[in-house]
Amino acid sequence: MAVAVSAAYAQEAAPAAAGQPLQRVEVTGSRIATANLESVSPVTVVGAKDIKLEGVKSVENLLNNLPQVFADQGGSISNGSTGTATVNLRNFGADRTLVLVNGRRLPAGSPRNTAADLNQIPAALIKRVEVLTGGASAIYGSDAVAGVVNFIMNDNFQGVQIESNYQFYNHQQNGGPVADANKRRNFPLPGDKGADGKVKDISLLMGGNFADGKGNAVLYFGYKKEDPLLQSERDFSACSLDGFSSGNTFNCGGSGTSFPGRFFTDSGQVTVANAAGGVRPCVAATDQYNFGPLNYFRRPSQRYTFSAFSHYDLTDNARLYTEASFHDDHTVAQIAPSGLFGLDASGAAAIRWENPFLSTAWKNALGLTGPGDTADAVIFRRNVEGGGRQDDQRHTSYRGVVGIKGDVANWNYDVFAQVGKVLFTENYLNDFSIARSARAVDVVMGPNGTPVCRSVVNGTDPNCVPYNIWALGGVTPEALKYLQTPGFQKGSTSQTVQGINLSSDLGEYGMKLPTSNQGVGIALGWEHRTEKLDLATDAAFESGDLAGQGGPTLGVAGQFSVRDYYVETRIPVLEKLPFADSLTLTASYRKSDYSTGHKTSSYGFGAEWAPVREAKFRFSYQRAARAANVVELFTPQGLSLFGMAEDPCAGPTPSATPAQCALTGVTAAQYGRIEDSPAQQYNQISGGTSTLAPEKSDSFTLGLVLQPMRNLSMTIDAFDMKVKGVIDPQPAATTLTQCLQTGDPKFCWLIPRDRLGTLWALPGAHILALNENLGMRSTKGVDLGVNYGMKLGAWGNLDLSLIGTYLKEFKQEDFPGSGEYDCAGLHGTTCGTPLPKWRHKVRAVWGTPWNGVELGVTWRYIKGVKLDATSGNALLATDFEPADERLGARNYLDLVGSWQINKTLTFRAGMNNALDKDPPVTGVVAAVFGNGNTYPQVFDALGRHVFLNLTAKF
Numbered sequence: 001m002a003v004a005v006s007a008a009y010a011q012e013a014a015p016a017a018a019g020q021p022l023q024r025v026e027v028t029g030s031r032i033a034t035a036n037l038e039s040v041s042p043v044t045v046v047g048a049k050d051i052k053l054e055g056v057k058s059v060e061n062l063l064n065n066l067p068q069v070f071a072d073q074g075g076s077i078s079n080g081s082t083g084t085a086t087v088n089l090r091n092f093g094a095d096r097t098l099v100l101v102n103g104r105r106l107p108a109g110s111p112r113n114t115a116a117d118l119n120q121i122p123a124a125l126i127k128r129v130e131v132l133t134g135g136a137s138a139i140y141g142s143d144a145v146a147g148v149v150n151f152i153m154n155d156n157f158q159g160v161q162i163e164s165n166y167q168f169y170n171h172q173q174n175g176g177p178v179a180d181a182n183k184r185r186n187f188p189l190p191g192d193k194g195a196d197g198k199v200k201d202i203s204l205l206m207g208g209n210f211a212d213g214k215g216n217a218v219l220y221f222g223y224k225k226e227d228p229l230l231q232s233e234r235d236f237s238a239c240s241l242d243g244f245s246s247g248n249t250f251n252c253g254g255s256g257t258s259f260p261g262r263f264f265t266d267s268g269q270v271t272v273a274n275a276a277g278g279v280r281p282c283v284a285a286t287d288q289y290n291f292g293p294l295n296y297f298r299r300p301s302q303r304y305t306f307s308a309f310s311h312y313d314l315t316d317n318a319r320l321y322t323e324a325s326f327h328d329d330h331t332v333a334q335i336a337p338s339g340l341f342g343l344d345a346s347g348a349a350a351i352r353w354e355n356p357f358l359s360t361a362w363k364n365a366l367g368l369t370g371p372g373d374t375a376d377a378v379i380f381r382r383n384v385e386g387g388g389r390q391d392d393q394r395h396t397s398y399r400g401v402v403g404i405k406g407d408v409a410n411w412n413y414d415v416f417a418q419v420g421k422v423l424f425t426e427n428y429l430n431d432f433s434i435a436r437s438a439r440a441v442d443v444v445m446g447p448n449g450t451p452v453c454r455s456v457v458n459g460t461d462p463n464c465v466p467y468n469i470w471a472l473g474g475v476t477p478e479a480l481k482y483l484q485t486p487g488f489q490k491g492s493t494s495q496t497v498q499g500i501n502l503s504s505d506l507g508e509y510g511m512k513l514p515t516s517n518q519g520v521g522i523a524l525g526w527e528h529r530t531e532k533l534d535l536a537t538d539a540a541f542e543s544g545d546l547a548g549q550g551g552p553t554l555g556v557a558g559q560f561s562v563r564d565y566y567v568e569t570r571i572p573v574l575e576k577l578p579f580a581d582s583l584t585l586t587a588s589y590r591k592s593d594y595s596t597g598h599k600t601s602s603y604g605f606g607a608e609w610a611p612v613r614e615a616k617f618r619f620s621y622q623r624a625a626r627a628a629n630v631v632e633l634f635t636p637q638g639l640s641l642f643g644m645a646e647d648p649c650a651g652p653t654p655s656a657t658p659a660q661c662a663l664t665g666v667t668a669a670q671y672g673r674i675e676d677s678p679a680q681q682y683n684q685i686s687g688g689t690s691t692l693a694p695e696k697s698d699s700f701t702l703g704l705v706l707q708p709m710r711n712l713s714m715t716i717d718a719f720d721m722k723v724k725g726v727i728d729p730q731p732a733a734t735t736l737t738q739c740l741q742t743g744d745p746k747f748c749w750l751i752p753r754d755r756l757g758t759l760w761a762l763p764g765a766h767i768l769a770l771n772e773n774l775g776m777r778s779t780k781g782v783d784l785g786v787n788y789g790m791k792l793g794a795w796g797n798l799d800l801s802l803i804g805t806y807l808k809e810f811k812q813e814d815f816p817g818s819g820e821y822d823c824a825g826l827h828g829t830t831c832g833t834p835l836p837k838w839r840h841k842v843r844a845v846w847g848t849p850w851n852g853v854e855l856g857v858t859w860r861y862i863k864g865v866k867l868d869a870t871s872g873n874a875l876l877a878t879d880f881e882p883a884d885e886r887l888g889a890r891n892y893l894d895l896v897g898s899w900q901i902n903k904t905l906t907f908r909a910g911m912n913n914a915l916d917k918d919p920p921v922t923g924v925v926a927a928v929f930g931n932g933n934t935y936p937q938v939f940d941a942l943g944r945h946v947f948l949n950l951t952a953k954f
Contacts, residue, residue, distance in 0.1 A: 040606030067805035071937030083393035107420030111491035135624030155309035171943025232293030237932030241923030261381035277359030291336035440467035491535030551639020637687030650676035804840030828868035852900030
């Protein structure tokens, strides 16, 4: 057993035949080939068999089921989706996790999200996944701050394999507090689901040797189709919780951009009452728009993949190898309809008495008394007639590797070049044009007695069509055709890498200590990498004219290159001595020179001490570095959105004092009269900074590996990791809090409010939040792994495994001197995705006495988390309602069975979340990774997942 692996799913190494030398292999985290699979740093290995047992529909879910991995981009994200799937180790962010395929890095996944896109990797082609947590920049270069995920592909296959999968969700609506909230608002509730959210995929793998066994070639083709699933299809997401629950009761809420509209006037807030243009007061509790049902809970996608691998032995000491891969992924992220998100009808754009759509009731409400009169208003009105906004995204990637590796004397060499490119296109549909909206509501009576836009009369826009929002049923298809404006983006990322790796066992030259039979191992090399990114946006995006985008979407372009030099050594010190069955020391160093002018040094040290063969202690220290990527460096500054529980200066009873709020621009007349954002979304100015310095991190691990008997292995590894100079914008919410609490001008000047006093309603409101080297993140905890196999005689055999992580702390500091806060065991608008203090998976696999039949059961556990606002830390504590206090723990039961029908056919079937547990829900979820009142990238949100697999091998 590879006992150095720190978790379940360790793969057993095949023993060498008698008289044959042990095969030397490379394990993730080192470039020195050794005669075992041990590593100084903990490595979790998930094999192909384990992937089959998981029954997962995607690589992202396979990794998200590991306790070391935290939620990130994936198929369950709609609002804020980049169309990619990414992995986030230790919650340090996907940009700080390096993803490799066969030991070589993937390119940036998208010009909108530079982390590697897991959608490029077909699950059916994976031989195993090796996950190393802890800095590894000295071995692999920048980005390996939190660790490395290395996908080892099945690139030496012989034969033909056809694999087909069919998956779906089966769910009984279980009722509960959210369903009750829907009933109180008379919102429709879905019925039970026999089978929805279906996934179908099929793949073909074929390969064989050629040239009398000197070569091998492998080809893989795959197709996958995922059906969409709306939030309206689950009773716990059929309405959007308001984030301001009443005591222990959840309430349906939504957005203040409502239907039939919310009109801010000098005399108060009013809305449309009927088809005759009647007016009534707008009541926030019942008039908020329920935006949840139209959001996708799981995006639809269609994906094609192709991979090819080959190698050919040119000589006994030189092997030519190639890799080629292609993937095309098309997905649509749908969210609620667009509309008028605070259309500022004032000044020259003010509402005029002459507008023929205005009833007498409207004129009275607006204070219009006669011809020539104008009234100011701010209009929030949802485009329910036009349907949901659809973000149609497509990513197409190409990747190729060519190299020669072999032996010269006692040296192993590997010379390679690789190229990767990702093409991205986006069509954003059903959004509103802000400029056209302003013209479409400015209406006069035309020469022929019909309402027309003023811009038609004066000739500034002859195509304008009136938008009648002043009465129910007044919107025409022609008006929607005029107002709904598409947005288009396209771009690409590209990566080129050239490298030389050399390694040797210097024992052949006599370089070994007299206390050990093994020689000193060494590896060294050089690498040159260039990263390019380009994103072009059309005029609608660039100008900020699309109402539902929260501001302009600006193009970005840039590139950098880096030259790396590295060296690594492994020194066996003691062997087969009393109290030292083995003692080995390791060291590594990498020097990186960036074209941006920065130079970094990464290094690491490690030790393994086995006082006896059955027990081994291991320690590692890693100094890692991450240089800013192109997006962080070069993104232009522009308006965007951020999440916050509340504006302390808003509402009828603000939590901040008048003097504090005055520091942020609130006037005495506005205090107590400012409308807060019902959707808890606020404006910020974000963007890149070209002077960003590389981040630095320090990682320590200390572990114990026990193998008291041949069929039992146990590992326990403590980790302590810290990243300094984190590249991030200073959180806008922190800026606001610091201004209110300290009055320091360096914070307060970053907070201009709009003329209504809000931080969200009009574009003039924002908090400045640009990328800087400010923060710190640190985490401590313990990983636990147990593997036990036992023979049951006539009853077959049983394999048991456990993998778990205890998260002691996850501390953050937004900027030096701001104070730390610990998010372990919390979630929310500041701490983000849930960080449970304990997660585990316990699995039992029974190899039955019935030929070819295997059964498995897995228990997954996620400890409950509290809302960050409940913390005693003043940096987190704020008002909250008891209903939102806690996300409860979840226990999931997964069942699987396989039957090898004959030598050709194998059938597998299973159910994940077999008991159909609903996810925990809350009205306060972190932006982007929250969806449907929960966190679908953390919890099983869609119900019982049923999967069927048929594999044919020839």
